[in-house]
Amino acid sequence: MRIALQVEYDGRPFCGWQSQPSGCSVQDALERALAGIAAAPVATACAGRTDTGVHALMQVVHFDPPVPRPIQAWVRGVNALLPDSIAVVGAAAVPDDFHARHDAVSRCYRYVLVSDPVRPALLAGAVGWHHERLALEPMQEALRSLEGEHDFSAFRAAECQARSPVRQMYRATVDQQGALFTFEFSANGFLHHMIRNIIGSVVRIGRGREAPGWLDALLGARDRTRAAPTFSPAGLYLADVKYAPGRAPALPGARASIAGPCPSVAAA
Numbered sequence: 001m002r003i004a005l006q007v008e009y010d011g012r013p014f015c016g017w018q019s020q021p022s023g024c025s026v027q028d029a030l031e032r033a034l035a036g037i038a039a040a041p042v043a044t045a046c047a048g049r050t051d052t053g054v055h056a057l058m059q060v061v062h063f064d065p066p067v068p069r070p071i072q073a074w075v076r077g078v079n080a081l082l083p084d085s086i087a088v089v090g091a092a093a094v095p096d097d098f099h100a101r102h103d104a105v106s107r108c109y110r111y112v113l114v115s116d117p118v119r120p121a122l123l124a125g126a127v128g129w130h131h132e133r134l135a136l137e138p139m140q141e142a143l144r145s146l147e148g149e150h151d152f153s154a155f156r157a158a159e160c161q162a163r164s165p166v167r168q169m170y171r172a173t174v175d176q177q178g179a180l181f182t183f184e185f186s187a188n189g190f191l192h193h194m195i196r197n198i199i200g201s202v203v204r205i206g207r208g209r210e211a212p213g214w215l216d217a218l219l220g221a222r223d224r225t226r227a228a229p230t231f232s233p234a235g236l237y238l239a240d241v242k243y244a245p246g247r248a249p250a251l252p253g254a255r256a257s258i259a260g261p262c263p264s265v266a267a268a
Helices: 026-038 076-081 136-144 194-206 213-221
Strands: 002-009 044-046 055-063 086-094 104-115 128-130 148-151 166-177 180-187 236-243
Touching (some): 026 044, 026 055, 026 076, 104 194, 136 180, 136 213, 194 213
Parallel strands (some): 055 236, 104 128
Antiparallel strands (some): 002 055, 002 086, 044 055, 104 236, 166 180
C-alpha cells in the first residue's frame, strides 16, 4: 500500500527539499521521522522540489511503508519526531501507481512581498522585502503576458536540468493589501528559480525602472542575462498541488495562512 502525505514547512532551517549527504534537507528530516515510525528506512518522492529558504503549505509526498501502520501513525507519530518547522497535515492511502510529481497536473506558488522603506521584523523570512514603493497596475499588466504556453528560458537558472523550458502558465497575478503584495503563479510545471527570476523583473517594473511590456520582451528574447537578478526565496511558498479527477489523494488541502489555498485552474 502506498501512502500520500500533505506536508507544510518553514524552509529557513533547511537546505531545500532534496536529500543531501549532510542530512540538512526537508526530505532528510521527513525520512528520518518516517523511519522512526516504520523501524526501517523509508524513501519519499514529492510533488515539487523547493530550494533553500522556500516554504510549503501543501507539499504532497508519497512513500511505500515497509510495514503496516494505522493511517494516523503517519501523521501524529511522524509529527512527534519532526522538528517544529515541519508538520504532516494529513495522510491518505493511494493506489500503488500514484506518483506525487508525475500525477500532478498543476502547481501553485505564491510570493508574498512587503514594499516598505523599513524591513519587516515579525515577518522576517516569511515574506520578501523591497525598500521602495511599488506600483500595482504596471505589475499586473506585465504579468498577463506570462499566461499561456511559453518558452521561459529568460527566467531559467543556468543549473536548471529540465529537458524543456516550455511551460503552460495558467495564472499569473498580483494583488495588494497596503504594503503587502501577493503574487500567484499556477502552471503545469516550473523551471529552477523561475518564479524568483520573474519576481526580480516584475519588481523593476513596479519601481518604474521598466515599462510593463519589458516582461513580454524578455520572454520573447529567451535570454536570462537580460532579466533582473534572482529575488530572495524568503516570501516564496508552494501553496497548492492539483491532480486530475480520480487521482487526487484524500488530503485536507492547504490551511489558511499568509499564503492560503489557490483557486482552481482550468487544467486541474
